Amino acid sequence: QVQLVESGGGLVQAGGSLRLSCAASGNILRLNAMGWYRQAPGKQRELVAAITSGGRTNYADSVKGRFTISRDNAKNTVSLQMNSLKPEDTAVYYCNAAVNTGSIADYYTANFWGQGTQVTVSS
Numbered sequence: 795q796v797q798l799v800e801s802g803g804g805l806v807q808a809g810g811s812l813r814l815s816c817a818a819s820g821n822i823l824r825l826n827a828m829g830w831y832r833q834a835p836g837k838q839r840e841l842v843a844a845i846t847s848g849g850r851t852n853y854a855d856s857v858k859g860r861f862t863i864s865r866d867n868a869k870n871t872v873s874l875q876m877n878s879l880k881p882e883d884t885a886v887y888y889c890n891a892a893v894n895t896g897s898i899a900d901y902y903t904a905n906f907w908g909q910g911t912q913v914t915v916s917s
Contacts, residue, residue: 796820796906798889803911810915811877816889816908818870823901824894828865828872832885832913839888843874857883879915886910 802814818825829844843863844852851863860879865872872889889908894901 796822796891796893796895796904798891798906798908800887800889800908800911803887803913805914805916806879808879808881808915808917810879811875812879812913813876814874814887814889814911814913816872816891818872818891818893818906821895822870822893823896823898825867825870826892826894826903828889828891830863830872830874831888831890832883833888833910834882834885837885842887845872876913879913881915881917883913884915885913887913 797820798816798818800816806812827844827846830842831839832842833839842854843861845863845865860877862875888910891906893906894903896902
């Protein structure tokens with residue numbers, strides 16, 4: 795099994811910054827794309843940012859220029875630096891990873907989620 799553990803959420807004033815981190819552990823043969831999603835009350839979960847194993851990134855239009863996603867393949871971690879935060883960024887943020895798991899001779903790719911971390915931006 796694979797576990798994703800997030801950290802770094804909290805309460806911040808508008809214009810402030812937070813850094814989220816996510817560490818993957820368990821039966822990991824290969825970490826493929828990793829990403830951050832968020833879900834605000836009454837809304838659907840949406841992609842915030844994603845990064846491939848090679849480092850290519852993709853951002854939601856609403857966070858471009860403010861958020862930066864990065865990963866450390868040696869440590870199996872992904873981070874999200876969030877600057878110039880706005881009240882509309884308030885949500886539970888979830889880490890996601892596509893992982894090759896199982897055995898080397900018979901592996902499969904599965905999607906895993908973290909438990910979520912609350913980010914609240916006050917106006």
